[in-house]
Amino acid sequence: MKGILLVNLGSPESPTAKDVKPYLDEFLMDERVIDVPYWARVLIVRGIILNTRPKASAAAYQKIWWEEGSPLIVISEKLQEKVQEQLENYPVALAMRYGSMTIKKGLQELVGKGVDEVLLFPLYPQFAMATTETITVLAEKLRKEHFPNIKITDFPAFYNDPDYIDVLSDSISKNLEGKSIEHLLFSYHGVPERHIFKRDVTKSHCKIDKSCCITPSSAHEYCYRHQCLEVTRLVAKKLDLKPGAYSSSFQSRLGFDPWLQPPTDRTIERLGKQGIKSMAVVTPAFVSDCLETLEEIAMEGQEIFHEIGGKDFTTIPCLNYDEPWVNLLSKWIKSWAEPSIAERV
Incomplete structure (x- = not known):
C-alpha cells in the first residue's frame, strides 16, 4: 500500500524561551544546518547562541503566534487535510524535521495504516543541504533502523516545474491585483556560501558569480542559488516583469561566514533610498508562511522600508493551502501513486 509523508521545517511547542531553546538546539545542532565539526557546533550553539537567542526568538514567535498554535504547523495541517481529501485511497501523514512532530512518528503512522511504500515530500521548492537533504537523509536512517520493510521514494525539487511556476505566478498576480507596485523583491532563505560549494557535484562549476548560475551545468541539480534565481527568472518571464522592476535577495543570516548575497x-x-515608494516581497523558498515570512519580512522588512521613506509595502503570502497549490500537489502525488495517470516522478 502506498502513502505520503509531507515534511516541513517544524516549530517550538510554544512561543516561550523555555520551549524555543530545545527547538533551536535540535535545529542548529543539525550538521547540515551548521556544517562544522561537532565540537565547534557545540561551542557555537550551546556555548553562545542558546545563551542569548531563545529569548529573542521567543519574542519574535509571540508576535506571529495564532490562537490555534504555530502558524507553520496550523497551515501545514490544513494543507495535509486538503490533500488527503483529494487522495482518498492513499494515507497522507504530516511530519516536521524538528520538534515533536517527528519524521519517525509520521512513518510509524503510515506503517500502522498498512503502508509499505512511502512518497517522502519535503515541502521546499529548492534543494538545499539544510532543508531537503537533512529530511531525506534522516528518513533513510530511520527506515534502516526502524522500518526496514518499507520503500521510500524522495520527491525531487520542483522549483522549475512549469505547473508550479504557473501556480506561484498566479498567486503573485492575485495578491497584487489593484496595487501599483514599483518593485517586486523575491526573498529566499539564505545559506552560507560554503553550502553551495559543498554540493557542487562537478567540484569546479560553482563560483557564486554573475555567470555560473546561468551557465548550463549538472551542478544545478543541487545548487540552491541557481534554483532560487531560476524561480525568479521563470516567474518574471511568466508575469512579463521589466528589467529593474524585480530582484532577488536572501534573508536570515547567522554568524560571520559569507552568506548568499x-x-x-x-x-x-537600498530600494527605499533609491526612491522606491511601493514594493512587494514574495518568499518562494517557503510554501507555508512561518516566522521568517510573517515576522522577518512582513514586520521587520516593512519597518525598514517605512523608516527609509517608503510608503506601500506588500507581503505576498506563501501558497499555504490555496486551492491551486493543493490541486497541484495532489496531482503530483497521484502521478506517483498511479503512474498510468501521469508521469511526474
Missing part, C-alpha cells in the same frame, strides 16, 4: 534587509533599505 545580497541580504534582504539591506536590499529593502
Whole structure:
C-alpha cells in the first residue's frame, strides 16, 4: 500500500524561551544546518547562541503566534487535510524535521495504516543541504533502523516545474491585483556560501558569480542559488516583469561566514533610498508562511522600508493551502501513486 509523508521545517511547542531553546538546539545542532565539526557546533550553539537567542526568538514567535498554535504547523495541517481529501485511497501523514512532530512518528503512522511504500515530500521548492537533504537523509536512517520493510521514494525539487511556476505566478498576480507596485523583491532563505560549494557535484562549476548560475551545468541539480534565481527568472518571464522592476535577495543570516548575497534587509533599505515608494516581497523558498515570512519580512522588512521613506509595502503570502497549490500537489502525488495517470516522478 502506498502513502505520503509531507515534511516541513517544524516549530517550538510554544512561543516561550523555555520551549524555543530545545527547538533551536535540535535545529542548529543539525550538521547540515551548521556544517562544522561537532565540537565547534557545540561551542557555537550551546556555548553562545542558546545563551542569548531563545529569548529573542521567543519574542519574535509571540508576535506571529495564532490562537490555534504555530502558524507553520496550523497551515501545514490544513494543507495535509486538503490533500488527503483529494487522495482518498492513499494515507497522507504530516511530519516536521524538528520538534515533536517527528519524521519517525509520521512513518510509524503510515506503517500502522498498512503502508509499505512511502512518497517522502519535503515541502521546499529548492534543494538545499539544510532543508531537503537533512529530511531525506534522516528518513533513510530511520527506515534502516526502524522500518526496514518499507520503500521510500524522495520527491525531487520542483522549483522549475512549469505547473508550479504557473501556480506561484498566479498567486503573485492575485495578491497584487489593484496595487501599483514599483518593485517586486523575491526573498529566499539564505545559506552560507560554503553550502553551495559543498554540493557542487562537478567540484569546479560553482563560483557564486554573475555567470555560473546561468551557465548550463549538472551542478544545478543541487545548487540552491541557481534554483532560487531560476524561480525568479521563470516567474518574471511568466508575469512579463521589466528589467529593474524585480530582484532577488536572501534573508536570515547567522554568524560571520559569507552568506548568499545580497541580504534582504539591506536590499529593502537600498530600494527605499533609491526612491522606491511601493514594493512587494514574495518568499518562494517557503510554501507555508512561518516566522521568517510573517515576522522577518512582513514586520521587520516593512519597518525598514517605512523608516527609509517608503510608503506601500506588500507581503505576498506563501501558497499555504490555496486551492491551486493543493490541486497541484495532489496531482503530483497521484502521478506517483498511479503512474498510468501521469508521469511526474
